[in-house]
Amino acid sequence: MTPWPSFVSRAWRAFRRLRPEEALFVIGFVPSTLVTLYAYASRLGTGLSMSRIEGGLARLLLATVLAATIPLIDRQRAALARRPRLASWVDAYRTLLPFVLCIAVYTNLHDFVRYVNPHDIHGTLVALEGWLFGGQPVVWAEAWITRTRTEVFSVFYASFFLIAPSTVLTIWLSGRREVAREALLGIILCFYSGYLLYVIFPAAPPRLYMESLGMFSVDLRGGPILDFQSALIRMVPDDASRAAFPSLHAGVSLLSLVYAWRHARWYFPILLVVVVGLLLSTVYLRHHYVVDLLAGALLVPCVLWLQPRVTRWWGGTAPGAS
DSSP: OOHHHHHHHHHHHHHHHEEEHHHHHHHHHHHHHHHHHHHHHHHTTTOOOOOHHHHHHHHHHHHHHHTHHHHHHHHHHHHHTTTTHHHHHHHHHHHHHHHHHHHHHHHHHHHHHHTOOOOOHHHHHHHHHHHSSSSSSHHHHHGOOOOOHHHHHHHHHHHHHHHHHHHHHHHHHHHHHHHHHHHHHHHHHHHHHHHHHHHHHHOOOOOHHHHHHTTOOSOOOHHHHHHHHHHHHHGGGOOOOOOSSOOOOHHHHHHHHHHHHHHHHHHHHHHHHHHHHHHHHHHHHHHOOHHHHHHHHHHHHHHHHHHHHHHHHHHHHHHTTT
């Protein structure tokens, strides 16, 4: 039997060999798994449906399987060096994998924050909007609702999970792979910063909280795109979403814009159109308060300051990372 100190030492060395964005997944994955298991245990024996929480467990299982490919790739480094084309594809896979794993953590924290901190702040956000704007921008957007606009904004909203990876891939395909990895690390740092703030400041989106107060007089009218998105949203256990503040739609998308401006200038105007449409869609579709967007935007300078320091620190303390 391996002595406990020896096991810990080996695990720590393996952790230090990871890239920083991979290490962030490990750090985020452990509490996410514990929260999901706690949510499962809390509902066990209550007679309530377990299928949606079981979906969270399935996501974590898939994330575990994908994460297990990282040490396998690391062990095959010498063999891959003899096959440059395959090595390039494997490196691209490993570069983007932390983003996929990050989303797995996101979906679970999104669903289960209320099991960690039940002290919601959405009432405070509505009051803050009233103080800042003299009313509720989400309600004002009702004047613009049409079936066509709802479908268009639904497309923009769905673009969120393409904005960051498309920016990283654009930089990657230009040949600046280290820069692409640094951009990805910044994006992942933005995500995990948002996750922490979700737990500290749990807030339901307007579509849940303001709807419960009867503040909307016009229903969103759309078509198949909106219907599909609504079906995905209904997969959240008991409308438990507590991922409004800060808006990672704003933080991650604006950060991607910064990286596009710095490293893929031709892509910037294309991305700008998509990001503006996305930000408008979050309010129109009642997913975010405007103050969520402002808070998300404030994450950008913080991450731009933090990312190079994390890169330098990890490079200096984890020489095995590649």
